Amino acid sequence: MKVFSKDRLLEELSQCPKVDGIDPLDVAERLAKMAEIGVTPEGGFTRYPYTREEQQVKEVFRGWMESIGLEVHEDTVGNLFGRFEGEDPSLPVVMTGSHLDTVPNGGAFDGALGCLSSLMAIEAMIKQGKKPKRTIELAVFVDEEGARFKNGIFGSRVMMGEVTPEDLEKFADANGVSLVDAMREQGYQPEQVALSKRRAEDIFAFLELHIEQGKILENEEKQIGIVNGIAGPSWRTFTFLGSTDHAGNTPMHMRKDTVVAASEFILGVEKLPRQFSETAVATVGKVNVFPNGTNVIAGKTEVVVDARDIVAESRDQMLEAITALAQEIAEKRELELKVEVGISIPPVIVPDCIQNAIAKAAETNGLGVRTLPSGAGHDAMILGKYVPSGMVFVPSLNGKSHSPEEWTSLPDCMNGMLVMKEVLFELASQ
Numbered sequence: 024m025k026v027f028s029k030d031r032l033l034e035e036l037s038q039c040p041k042v043d044g045i046d047p048l049d050v051a052e053r054l055a056k057m058a059e060i061g062v063t064p065e066g067g068f069t070r071y072p073y074t075r076e077e078q079q080v081k082e083v084f085r086g087w088m089e090s091i092g093l094e095v096h097e098d099t100v101g102n103l104f105g106r107f108e109g110e111d112p113s114l115p116v117v118m119t120g121s122h123l124d125t126v127p128n129g130g131a132f133d134g135a136l137g138c139l140s141s142l143m144a145i146e147a148m149i150k151q152g153k154k155p156k157r158t159i160e161l162a163v164f165v166d167e168e169g170a171r172f173k174n175g176i177f178g179s180r181v182m183m184g185e186v187t188p189e190d191l192e193k194f195a196d197a198n199g200v201s202l203v204d205a206m207r208e209q210g211y212q213p214e215q216v217a218l219s220k221r222r223a224e225d226i227f228a229f230l231e232l233h234i235e236q237g238k239i240l241e242n243e244e245k246q247i248g249i250v251n252g253i254a255g256p257s258w259r260t261f262t263f264l265g266s267t268d269h270a271g272n273t274p275m276h277m278r279k280d281t282v283v284a285a286s287e288f289i290l291g292v293e294k295l296p297r298q299f300s301e302t303a304v305a306t307v308g309k310v311n312v313f314p315n316g317t318n319v320i321a322g323k324t325e326v327v328v329d330a331r332d333i334v335a336e337s338r339d340q341m342l343e344a345i346t347a348l349a350q351e352i353a354e355k356r357e358l359e360l361k362v363e364v365g366i367s368i369p370p371v372i373v374p375d376c377i378q379n380a381i382a383k384a385a386e387t388n389g390l391g392v393r394t395l396p397s398g399a400g401h402d403a404m405i406l407g408k409y410v411p412s413g414m415v416f417v418p419s420l421n422g423k424s425h426s427p428e429e430w431t432s433l434p435d436c437m438n439g440m441l442v443m444k445e446v447l448f449e450l451a452s453q
């Protein structure tokens with residue numbers, strides 16, 4: 024298994040595009056510097072929020088922001104900001120950034136490459152003596168992954184005012200350490216969460232670069248992904264209730280077997296998304312069988328469906344069709360059905376003007392583009408509810424992510440940074 028190393032990045036140094044103000048050696052150096060923190064025996068990275076590892080990586084990043092002259096501050100929950108002041112500081116800012124925390128044993132690029140791309144883009148403008156009209160503000164959001172407290176996209180939700188002090192009380196990690204205690208231990212003020220709220224009208228637009236975490240760009244040999252929308256997940260649990268009986272003594276025609284019903288349902292769920300839209304997806308990733316014994320016909324089976332689309336209407340229609348299918352199967356097999364509605368996060372559409380700006384920057388530099396939805400949630404999904412927000416994707420080798428095998432080549436990193444630099448300047452000039 025190949026894992027991250029600086030030498031591996033530098034193998035493709037000669038294929039890197041020339042980008043004014045961005046030296047690929049600096050990019051490799053900085054990625055490698057962040058990849059010294061939270062290293063796991065498998066060659067991955069674990070940087071949970073409100074830990075020493077996360078503080079270390081933020082300190083490193085803060086040092087880079089200060090070294091290029093950004094005005095740095097941290098809010099009451101640990102979101103880190105660096106301001107590159109524009110010609111008219113009274114105008115709403117263009118914000119850009121991502122996160123530095125990881126999943127357990129995650130990769131070197133998820134989040135880190137986004138933060139670094141925003142930094143390199145701003146640094147390039149400074150080196151070239153370009154000062155945009157609007158201030159550009161780099162944001163490093165705390166706890167995007169939710170790996171420690173099961174409370175993801177946390178920093179951006181705090182910034183948009185979605186989190187109250189009472190909400191914070193609900194969360195604790197696997198060792199029983201509460202979120203508020205963990206925050207206090209690192210010197211933050213959970214009771215002052217409201218002070219970290221920013222007004223949507225003070226943010227003109229938000230732009231985040233992220234690794235694709237899928238295989239589309241690689242398969243189609245495109246360098247830049249233009250995200251047209253971020254699919255909000257919606258979860259529904261379907262419980263089929265039948266009869267728990269002996270596998271040997273119950274004739275086939277007398278059974279109320281919920282595993283068979285669930286199987287029929289799962290195969291049906293797989294076929295439904297394409298009837299609703301090209302971007303809709305539905306997944307059964309979790310099935311619980313009761314009592315789950317080899318010689319027992321299961322009297323109860325729970326099937327959890329994750330449904331996503333970038334358009335709320337088609338996603339909701341698909342969920343209704345999935346529910347109707349479960350009801351039809353339960354009725355036909357004379358089973359009872361319980362339906363539980365879980366989380367439902369609204370999808371975000373990326374405004375055309377941002378998609379067009381990304382396309383223009385990529386195409387004028389000879390890069391191949393592909394428009395695609397983001398199936399995964401990101402900080403841009405939260406920002407996008409309130410301010411025009413866009414995302415630039417760069418290819419992930421073999422689509423691998425959340426694993427030590429996560430990889431994006433140095434030329435692909437450079438292409439992404441080139442696009443970020445131009446689009447940020449363009450947005451900040453409006």
Ligand SMILES: [Zn+2]
Pocket residue numbers: 122133134167233401
């Ligand atoms: Zn991420």
